Amino acid sequence: MSATPEARPKTLWRRLGGWFEDRSHIYEGLLPIVQHPVPKGVNWWYVFGSATLAAFILQVITGVALAMIYVPAPSGAYQSLQFITSSAPLGSLLRGMHFFGASAMVIMITAHVLRVFLMGSYKFPREFNWLTGAFLLVLTAAMAFTGQLLRWDQDAYWGVVVMAEQAGKTPVIGQLVAQLVVAGSTVGGATLTRFFATHVFLLPALIFGFVLVHLWLVVFDGISEPPRPGVPVDPATYKQRYHEILEKDGEPFFPDAAWRDAVFAVLMFAVIMVLAAIVGAPQLGKPADPTIVNADPRPDWYFLWYFAVLSLIPPVLENFVILSVPVLLGVLVIMVPFVSNRGERHPSRRPVAVVLVVGMLLGLTVLTIEGYQAPWSPEIQAVQDVAIPPQIEQRATGDAAQGLQLFRIRGCITCHALGGAGGRKGPDLTTVGSRLTRDQIIVRILNGGPNMPAFGGNISDQELQQLVAFMETLR
Amino acid sequence: MPKDFFRLHGLGEPRSRRRFLAQVSFGLGGVMGLMLGVPLIGYLFGPLIKRSPQQWIDLGPVSDFALGQTKLVSFTDPSSVPWAGQTSQTSVWVRQTAPNAFDVFAVNCTHLGCPVNWLDGARLFECPCHGGIYYSDGTVAAGPPPRSLFKHETRIVDGRLQAFTIPLPTSQLSEYVGNA
Known part of the structure; x- marks a missing residue:
């Protein structure tokens, strides 16, 4: 040439x-x-893979910039991030871009996986593209998790503790795995450097490697042609047919298909930039401090669904869900292109695939909302600073007024809401006086319930009378 | 890769010089991998095989703790690295149950390790993560925890309370801590 x-x-x-x-x-x-030929008709559904790569490149570049200031040591990590956010020129913008870029990468790779699954693009001869993609999905999740830790705030610190406890449940080698992850028997200085090296060297190198193989396979086996109902994949004839499609009216990938990738990627960059400029870098929580137990650890949004899973599974199933479900899911995902490497590709002919995807998205959405609201967590702060609605306060006089104070001080409010104020772990008690009789209330307070402590032996007769008097005013 | 690649290059022929050189090259590559891999694996795993030393730590004079009170005590974790900063600290909940008898609880919830808070008015430990709640003696009152709070071994030496440290992950702890 x-x-x-x-x-x-x-x-x-x-x-x-x-x-x-x-x-x-x-x-x-x-x-x-x-300029490798791609089938005519490759459309906007095909942009998510390149958008994931674009987001990854944005992450590498903004990540290198952040690493020029960030100090990966417990005594400096939090302060250096504060400096990046508030003092470094454009530091807040760069941190914001790295944060929203991470979200973009998670969203794009998810969209890409779903597109490939729904269109049956993983079928013969693209099985290995599905497998390398599955590894890239796991690596992206690992990047998201290790990145969150580097903030070295309370969320990050306790997030690692929770993760180590889960790893520790592995049979036989649990302790080894957990201590390998946190680099010792406590979460501390060695943990942060281990996660830092993993986040900036190890995982990106693996992602580069897998992306290379992934793209290599795309070039060799070609982009899957848009699916048409009634045109199944038959491994015996597929390559011949694909070759004919390209011969007949194939187009060079660049620029005939690549322009859409460029348009979509630039739109994605624009959204990331606007969010980074307007919303800015995420707030840092309180600095990591094991001596401050008054923490409220929450994962970043993309792991809220799993946070909800950990809170909602019945204890008997817990070890199974934490240990076996990820392995089973992994095996299922690996099996997908081998179990169904032939047949129809169009979603209208594959109702099971559509139902699976819709069900998964619904489940993830519901769990994410639950994880965001976390009704299972007691509102520990409510003991100090809850504002009882005035109409409830006004009705409580005499003994009932004392009872209202007890309701707060004795921690009832951490789990039970009154007129919207307080915890949601237990039932809302705004109208409990009209639901339960005096005796029923007493029994419940003294004996507790399946998910409520028993206060018998932990409360004086006088306190009980005052508390019940107050609860009878709740109508 | 053409099907006859190996034949073309004489790699398939037994006892050929070319085949021998190919095997030597692969073998040397493996040797280099071992030279890099053995120290690396030792570097990463070595500290784990050597069990980190757990030891007695001082929690202060017995007179610091009122009978029936539950109090958070912080101390420097002896296994922490010199640059650990604030994370070299660890906390325990200390409770004098009878004169000179102490319960020293790990702050970690037995569910998945989050820090439990003592609510003095409620006389309960509450966990902010997944909703575990414990009575003042550490037994489970509500939520997902599978067992009561972990207790440190304690002893009193010269009028000072001491506790024996416990390592992560607590899910492996039964060998260190008696079932409370």
Whole structure:
């Protein structure tokens, strides 16, 4: 392939370009790759994979910038992030871009997986593309988790403790795994550097490697043609048919298909930039401090669904869900392209695939909302600073007024709401006086319930009378 | 890769010089992998095989703790690295149950390790993560925890309370801590 056609006049630039190509072979090597033929009709559904890669590149670049200031040590991590956010020129914007870029990468890779699954693009001969993609999905989740830890605030610190406890449940090697993750027997200085090295060296290197293989396979086996109902994949004839599709009206990937990737990626960058500029970098919580137990640890939004799972599973199923379900899911995902490597690709002919995806998205959405609201967590702060609605306060006089104070001080309010104020772990008690009799209330307070402490032996007769008097005013 | 690649290059022929050189090259690659891998694995796993030393730590004079009170006490974790900063600290809940008899609870919820809070008015420990709640003696009152709060071993030396440290992950703890 010649970069200097004879017909054109040889300007200085052309001669320089020709010399460069003659010595570097860049066009010769890359043109056949970027211009590999793709089926006509490749459409906007095909942009999520390249958008994931674009988000990853944005993460690498903003990550390198952040690493120029960030100090991966407990005594400096939090302060250096504060400095980046409040003092470094454009630091808040860069941190914001890295944060929203992470969200974009998680969203895009999810959309890409779902598109590939719904369109049956993983079928013959693209099984290995599905597998490398599955590894990239796991690596992306690992990046998200390790990145959150680097904030070294209370959320990060207790997040790692929770993760180590889960790893510790592994049979036989649990302790080894947990201590390998946190680099010792406590979460501390060695943990932060381990997660830092993993987040900035190990995982990105693995992602680069898998992306290379992933794209390599795309070039060799081609982009899957848009599915049509009634046109099944048959491994015996597929390659021949795909070849014919390309022969008939294939287009060069660049620019005939790549322009859509460019448009979508630039839109994604714009959204990330706008969010980073307007919303800014995420708030840092309180600095990591094991001596401050008054913490309220929450994961970033993409793990809220799992936080909800950990809170909602019945204790008997817990070890199974934590240990076996990820393994089973992994095996299922690996099996997908081998169990169904042939047959219909169009979603309208694959109702089970559609139901699976819709069900999964619904489940994740419900769990994420639950995880955000976390009704199972007691509102520990409510003991100190809850504002009881005035209409409830006004009705409570005499003994009932004492009872209202006890309701707060004795911690009832941490689990039971009154007129919208207080915890939601237990039933809302705004109208309990009209639901339960005096005796029923007493029995419940003294004996507790399946998910409520028993206060018998922990409360005086007088306190009980006052508390019940107050609860009888709740109508 | 063409099907006859190996035949083309003489790699398939037994006892050929080319085949021998290929095997030597692969073998040397493996040797280099071992040279890098053995120290690396030792570096990462070595500290784990050597069980980190657990030891007695001082929680202060017995007179610091009123009978029946539950109090948070912080101390420097002896296994922490020199640059651990604030995270070299660890806390325990200390409760004098009878004169000179102490319960020293790990702050970690037995469910998944979050820090439990003592609510003095409610006389309960409450966990902010997944909703575990414990009575003042550490037994489970509500929520997902599978067992009561972990207790440190304690002793009193020269009028000072001491507790024996416990490592992460607590899910492996039964060998260190008696079932409370």
